[in-house]
Amino acid sequence: MNTKKKPTTCLFLTLLFTAAAAAQTYTVTDLGTLSGFSSSLAYDNNSSGQITGCSDNSILPTVPCTTNIPADAFLRSTSGVMQDLKNLPGFDSGAGYVVNDSGDVVGYSANTQTGVTHGVLWPQSGGIIDLGTLPGGNGYSVADAITSKGVIVGESVVSNGDVHAVLWTKSGGTYHIHDEGHVPKAPYTYPYDINENLQVTGIAYFNQAGTRYHAFLWSNSRWQDRTPLPGGKNSYGSWINNSGVIAGASTSAKYPNGVTVYWDATGKIHLVGTLPGGDASYAGFITDSGEILGQSTVPGGDNHAFIWTKKKRMQDLNNLIPKNSGWVLHHAASVNTAGQIVGYGTINGEDHGFLLTP
Numbered sequence: 001m002n003t004k005k006k007p008t009t010c011l012f013l014t015l016l017f018t019a020a021a022a023a024q025t026y027t028v029t030d031l032g033t034l035s036g037f038s039s040s041l042a043y044d045n046n047s048s049g050q051i052t053g054c055s056d057n058s059i060l061p062t063v064p065c066t067t068n069i070p071a072d073a074f075l076r077s078t079s080g081v082m083q084d085l086k087n088l089p090g091f092d093s094g095a096g097y098v099v100n101d102s103g104d105v106v107g108y109s110a111n112t113q114t115g116v117t118h119g120v121l122w123p124q125s126g127g128i129i130d131l132g133t134l135p136g137g138n139g140y141s142v143a144d145a146i147t148s149k150g151v152i153v154g155e156s157v158v159s160n161g162d163v164h165a166v167l168w169t170k171s172g173g174t175y176h177i178h179d180e181g182h183v184p185k186a187p188y189t190y191p192y193d194i195n196e197n198l199q200v201t202g203i204a205y206f207n208q209a210g211t212r213y214h215a216f217l218w219s220n221s222r223w224q225d226r227t228p229l230p231g232g233k234n235s236y237g238s239w240i241n242n243s244g245v246i247a248g249a250s251t252s253a254k255y256p257n258g259v260t261v262y263w264d265a266t267g268k269i270h271l272v273g274t275l276p277g278g279d280a281s282y283a284g285f286i287t288d289s290g291e292i293l294g295q296s297t298v299p300g301g302d303n304h305a306f307i308w309t310k311k312k313r314m315q316d317l318n319n320l321i322p323k324n325s326g327w328v329l330h331h332a333a334s335v336n337t338a339g340q341i342v343g344y345g346t347i348n349g350e351d352h353g354f355l356l357t358p
Contacts, residue, residue: 024358026341028321028329031353034072034084039064042076042342042353044098044334051076051342052096052105053353063330064344064351065095068112075105075122085122088130096122098145098193106143106152119143119154119168121175131168131175134158141166141177144202145193153194162187165200165218183216183223191218193239201226201237201246215248215263226263228252229271235261238294239285247286247294258282260294260308272308275316281306284333284343293332293341305332305343317341317356329354 033040034055041064042053056071058064065071073085073096087094087109094109103124110117116139119131131152133141136159143154152168156177165180182189186204194200200218215226215237226246228235231253237246244265249258252271257280260272274281274296281296292308298316305317317329329345341356 023315023320024339025320026317026356026358028325028327029355029357030347031076031342031355032082033352034074034082037072039351040074040353041065041344041351042333042355043096045336045340045342045355046099046101046103047337048101048103049078049336049338049340050099050103051353051355052099052107053342053344054095054107056093058351060346060349060351062351069093070112071095073105073107073109073122075099075103086128088118088120088128091116091118094120097143100146100148100150102148102150104146104150106146106154108142116140117142119152119156121146121152121168129175132177134164134166134177134179143168144191147194147196147198149196151194151198153191153200155190163189165189165191165202180218180221183214183225186214186216189216192237195240195242195244197242197244199240199244201240201248203236215246215250217244217246217263217267219244224267226267227269229255229259229261229269234258235269237263238283241286241288241290243288245286245290247283247292249282255280260292260296260314262286262290262292273314275304275306275314281314283308284331285335287335291335293335293343295331302328303330305329305345307332307335307341321356327354329356332356 037055040055045051054065070092073094076082091109096105096107105122119141121129134156137157141156167178168175183204188205191202206212215235217224228250229252232251235250237248246263250261260281260283277299278297283294285293295303308314332343335341339358
């Protein structure tokens, strides 16, 4: 996303053997789908191996859970049982975005006919909690992420149609919504993640058309812009680790469709790049040690899941699973402390969530 002198054949074979010997490999597990659905996608996994995501009846080439069709959130247990988390009464679609180490899942539940969408919490103890919306809005909110202590971040529409960042906090047995406003001059602010220090990142749109947007950092009730690469117009933050490092994507002159980047804790932007031959990529996750996951285009236009480290750079996860697996891994969404990676890919002509185990 460099041209090197071609090595001699002997040196090339030596380097190839060394790299292969050192490469991390994974077994791949098909997460399957919820009963009554044909596709699935995994968004997150926690340190104990629980996995959340959603399942619907989308068909290739549609990415699961990205269209206005009924879907259900799921929580997969450490023993491999996929539980349907169900929707709010009268609602027919939903997804689980994040599961914390306590087993609490946040996401949304929606009515595909009316468009009403509410942020929800599926607590580890069972059931579903409607987190509600800001007063005066159109009945829209989404819960995007939750900390280990149960602080939830998301967004909600307000009376003039703007979208504000919100926090939900628990007092007694009730969750309360707090309007945190929006990025200055960007009235449509969508948080994507919150870390344990209550720092938040996401995407802030400067216009209603959604053609101008920047990543942001919200910290100590202050908004900070995370600007694009030189020559780029747009950027967004997908995930923030506990050191305040944000992974996401930015456009640039070379990458008009966006490329994976990260902003360090000082706000400086760093180019990550694409897989060989790719022209676009984006990050979906960053660990506290700086590993980045996401997807990149490859020659031919398909998307392949990747893992990136400063030492090994970007690796195609399809090269790290058995060659006869039958999978094409499209997106890597999360990795837990055991090194297990979840995301989605194609197997036997269907998109399913996957689990990679080192």
